[in-house]
Amino acid sequence: MLWLIPALPFAGAFILVVGGSRLPKGMIPLVGVSSVALSAVLTLALAFDFVGSGATSYDQRLWDWLDVAGLSAAFSLHLDALTLVFLFVITFVGSLIHIYSAEFMSDDDGYARFFAYLNLFVSAMLILVLADNLVLLYLGWEGVGLCSYLLIGFWYKEEKNGYASRKAFITTRVGDTAMAIGLFLLFQELNTLKIHEVAAIAPSAWTTGSPVVTLIALLLLGGAVGKSAQLPLQTWLPDAMAGPSPVSALIHAATMVTAGVYLIARMYMLFELAPLAQLAVGVVGAVTLLMAGCSALTQYDLKRVLAYSTISQIGYMFLALGIGAWSASIFHFMIHAFFKALLFLAAGAVIMALHHEHDMFRMGGLRKKLPAVYWTFLTGAGSLAALPLITSGFYSKDQILWIAWAGEKGNTWFFLAALMGAFITAIYTARMIFLTFWGEEKTHVSHAPGVQMVLPLVALAILSTIGGFVELPHTMGHLTAFSDFLGPVLPGVTLRPGAEESEWILQSIAAIVALSGVGLGYYFYVAKPVMADSLKRQAGFIHQFWFSGWAMDKLYDLLFVRPFVFLSNINKQDIIDKLYAGIVSVSETMHRMFSFTQSGMLRWYLAGIVIGAIAVITIGLVS
Amino acid sequence: MNTVPVEYGLVLAGILFTLGLVSVLTRRNIIFMLISVEIMLNASGLAFIVAGARWMQPDGQVMFIFILTMAAAEVSVGLALILQIYHQLKTLDSDAANKMKG
Numbered sequence: 001m002l003w004l005i006p007a008l009p010f011a012g013a014f015i016l017v018v019g020g021s022r023l024p025k026g027m028i029p030l031v032g033v034s035s036v037a038l039s040a041v042l043t044l045a046l047a048f049d050f051v052g053s054g055a056t057s058y059d060q061r062l063w064d065w066l067d068v069a070g071l072s073a074a075f076s077l078h079l080d081a082l083t084l085v086f087l088f089v090i091t092f093v094g095s096l097i098h099i100y101s102a103e104f105m106s107d108d109d110g111y112a113r114f115f116a117y118l119n120l121f122v123s124a125m126l127i128l129v130l131a132d133n134l135v136l137l138y139l140g141w142e143g144v145g146l147c148s149y150l151l152i153g154f155w156y157k158e159e160k161n162g163y164a165s166r167k168a169f170i171t172t173r174v175g176d177t178a179m180a181i182g183l184f185l186l187f188q189e190l191n192t193l194k195i196h197e198v199a200a201i202a203p204s205a206w207t208t209g210s211p212v213v214t215l216i217a218l219l220l221l222g223g224a225v226g227k228s229a230q231l232p233l234q235t236w237l238p239d240a241m242a243g244p245s246p247v248s249a250l251i252h253a254a255t256m257v258t259a260g261v262y263l264i265a266r267m268y269m270l271f272e273l274a275p276l277a278q279l280a281v282g283v284v285g286a287v288t289l290l291m292a293g294c295s296a297l298t299q300y301d302l303k304r305v306l307a308y309s310t311i312s313q314i315g316y317m318f319l320a321l322g323i324g325a326w327s328a329s330i331f332h333f334m335i336h337a338f339f340k341a342l343l344f345l346a347a348g349a350v351i352m353a354l355h356h357e358h359d360m361f362r363m364g365g366l367r368k369k370l371p372a373v374y375w376t377f378l379t380g381a382g383s384l385a386a387l388p389l390i391t392s393g394f395y396s397k398d399q400i401l402w403i404a405w406a407g408e409k410g411n412t413w414f415f416l417a418a419l420m421g422a423f424i425t426a427i428y429t430a431r432m433i434f435l436t437f438w439g440e441e442k443t444h445v446s447h448a449p450g451v452q453m454v455l456p457l458v459a460l461a462i463l464s465t466i467g468g469f470v471e472l473p474h475t476m477g478h479l480t481a482f483s484d485f486l487g488p489v490l491p492g493v494t495l496r497p498g499a500e501e502s503e504w505i506l507q508s509i510a511a512i513v514a515l516s517g518v519g520l521g522y523y524f525y526v527a528k529p530v531m532a533d534s535l536k537r538q539a540g541f542i543h544q545f546w547f548s549g550w551a552m553d554k555l556y557d558l559l560f561v562r563p564f565v566f567l568s569n570i571n572k573q574d575i576i577d578k579l580y581a582g583i584v585s586v587s588e589t590m591h592r593m594f595s596f597t598q599s600g601m602l603r604w605y606l607a608g609i610v611i612g613a614i615a616v617i618t619i620g621l622v623s
Numbered sequence: 624m625n626t627v628p629v630e631y632g633l634v635l636a637g638i639l640f641t642l643g644l645v646s647v648l649t650r651r652n653i654i655f656m657l658i659s660v661e662i663m664l665n666a667s668g669l670a671f672i673v674a675g676a677r678w679m680q681p682d683g684q685v686m687f688i689f690i691l692t693m694a695a696a697e698v699s700v701g702l703a704l705i706l707q708i709y710h711q712l713k714t715l716d717s718d719a720a721n722k723m724k725g
Contacts, residue, residue: 599721600721601718601721602656602718602720602721603647603649603651606648607648610644
C-alpha cells in the first residue's frame with residue numbers, strides 16, 4: 001500500500017499531462033487535488049497502522065532499478081518515523097495548497113499544466129523521503145529540482161521569470177554536483193548506497209573524525225546547502241518568488257527547501273562520525289539565519305520578506321542539526337512547514353486581492369477589508385515570531401535555543417546567533433503585519449478570496465497553533481511525544497550536566513526577545529513611522545547592502561559570471577574549430593584550382609599532355 | 624643496295640611528328656586536328672620502319688601494320704564523333720565544344 005502514496009500524485013500528473021487542456025475545466029482541479037488528497041488519506045491510514053503495529057520501520061521492495069558492478073539500487077521504499085513526519089507534512093500541507101490553488105489559479109491559461117507540475121512535484125518529493133537507498137533519493141532530489149524549475153518559470157512569457165528559474169536550477173545544480181561526488185565517494189568506500197547498510201557499516205569502517213568521512217559529510221552538506229538555500233548558495237530563493245504563490249508555499253517554504261534538512265537528518269550517522277562537518281552545518285545555519293534575517297528587514301516585496309525569512313528559518317534547522325538536536329530540527333521543520341505555507345498562501349491572497357501588488361508600502365488597512373486573511377496571517381506570523389506560550393513556533397524555536405545553550409555540542413556563539421536571529425525575526429514579522437494590514441488603505445481591494453482559499457488558510461492556522469503542543473519543554477508540562485516518536489530513528493540529545501536549572505531563565509529570555517522585537521517593530525512602523533525613514537537615510541549604505549541580500553549576487557556576478565562570459569567571448573569563434581575550418585578552406589582552394597584546369601578546351605588538354613611528356617622524357621634523359 | 628642512313632629517317636620522322644603535334648595544338652578545326660594526328664601516327668610508323676631496316680628485323684614492319692590498322696579504326700571512330708559534334712553544335716571548332724568545362 002505504501003507504493004500508492006507516491007504513485008497517486010504521479011498518476012494525477014500523468015493524466016493531466018496526457019489530457020492537458022482537453023479535459024473539461026472542472027476535471028482539472030478534481031484530478032489534481034484528489035490525487036494528493038488520496039495520498040494524504042493513505043498516509044493517515046498508514047500512520048495509524050504503523051504506530052499501532054509498534055514496528056520501527058517498514059520496507060517495500062517494488063522492483064530492481066539498477067544492478068551493475070556491485071551497485072544495486074532497487075526501487076524500494078522505506079518507512080520509519082522520520083519519513084512519516086515528512087510524508088504527513090508533504091501530503092497534508094500539499095493537499096491544502098492544492099485546494100487553495102484550485103481557486104487561485106482558476107483564471108490562468110496553464111491551469112492543467114500547473115496541476116500537472118504540482119502533482120509531479122509531490123510525487124518526486126514523496127519518492128525522495130521514501131527512498132531506502134541514496135540513488136533513489138537522488139532521483140527524487142533531481143525530480144523536485146526539475147519541478148521547482150518548471151514552476152518558478154511557470155509564467156514563462158516574462159523574461160525575468162525564465163531568468164529566475166534558470167538561476168534556481170543552475171545554483172542548486174552546483175550543490176547537487178557536490179552531493180553526487182559525495183555519493184560516489186561513499187559507494188567507493190562502503191560499496192553500498194543503501195541507507196540502513198551505510199548506517200550499519202559506517203561506525204566500524206571509520207574512526208570518528210577520519211578525513212574520508214569528513215569529506216563525504218561535507219560534500220553531502222554541499223548538496224543540502226544548495227537545495228535548502230543556505231550560505232553560500234542561498235541567492236536563488238528570493239528570485240524563486242517569481243513563481244505563483246502556491247508554488248512558493250509548497251516548494252520554496254514547506255517541502256523542497258527542507259530536503260537538505262532531511263538529507264542531513266537521514267545521514268546523521270556520517271555527521272556524528274565527522275564532528276568537523278557537523279560543526280560546519282551549525283556554522284552555516286547560524287550565519288545564514290543572521291544574514292537572511294537582516295536582508296528580510298529591508299525588503300519591500302511581501303513575498304521576498306517571506307523568502308528571506310524561509311532561508312533564515314532553515315538556518316535554524318541547520319543550526320539544530322549542527323548541534324545534534326536532530327528531532328528539534330525536524331520538529332521546527334514541521335512547524336515551519338505549517339506556518340510558512342500559511343504565510344505564503346495568505347500573502348498570495350493579499351497580492352491577488354490587490355491586483356498583483358507586491359510592495360508592502362503600497363498595502364495597508366487590509367485588517368478590515370480581508371479579516372479572514374488578516375487573522376490567519378497573524379496566527380502564522382505569531383508562530384514565525386515565536387510569540388511565547390500561544391504559538392507553536394515558540395515551542396519549536398525554544399527547543400533549538402535551549403539545546404544551543406545547554407546541549408553537549410552547543411556553545412555560546414550558536415546560542416547568541418539564534419537569539420539574535422529570533423529578535424530580528426520578530427522585528428521583520430511585526431513590520432510585515434503593520435505595513436500590510438494596519439494603517440490606512442493605500443490600494444483598493446478588488447475582490448476577497450473565496451471559500452476555497454480561506455479554508456486551507458484556516459486549516460493551516462489551526463495546525464500551526466496546535467502543532468507545537470505535541471512537544472512541550474520540561475518547565476511546562478514536559479511532553480515529548482514528538483521526540484519519542486522519532487526516537488527509534490534519530491538519537492536524542494545529551495545535555496551538559498547541571499544545565500536543567502537554567503532552562504526557565506532561557507525561556508524567559510527568548511520570550512522577552514521575541515516580544516521586544518515585536519515592540520520595536522510597532523514603535524518603528526506604527527508609533528513613529530518617521531523614525532524608520534530617518535534610520536534608512538542615515539544607514540543608507542547598510543540598507544542597500546542588506547536589501548541586495550548582502551550583495552551576494554554582485555559577488556557571484558564578479559567571481560563566476562563575468563569570467564565565464566569573458567572566456568566564452570574569447571572562445572566565441574571556437575578556437576579548436578579553426579583547425580578543421582583550415583582543412584576545409586585548403587581543399588576548397590585546391591578544388592577551385594583544379595576545376596580551373598578542366599576548361600573543356602581540347603587543345604589545352606593536348607598541350608598539357610605534350611608538356612607532361614616532354615618533362616618526363618627530359619627527366620628520363622637527364623637522370 | 625644503298626641504304627638510307629638511320630639518322631635521316633629518324634630526323635624526317637621527328638620533323639613529321641613535330642609538324643603534326645604543332646598543327647594539333649594550333650588548329651581549331653577538328654577535321655584538321657584529326658589529319659594532324661594521322662601525320663603524327665605516320666611519323667611514328669616511319670620511325671619503326673627505319674629502325675626495322677637498321678637492325679634487319681621484321682618487327683618494325685609488324686608494328687607499322689599495327690599502327691595502320693589502329694589508325695584506320697581511329698579515323699572511323701573519330702569521323703563518326705566529328706559528325707555527331709557537327710550535328711549537335713553546328714560547328715567544327717574544337718574550342719566551341721567545351722561543354723565538359725568543370
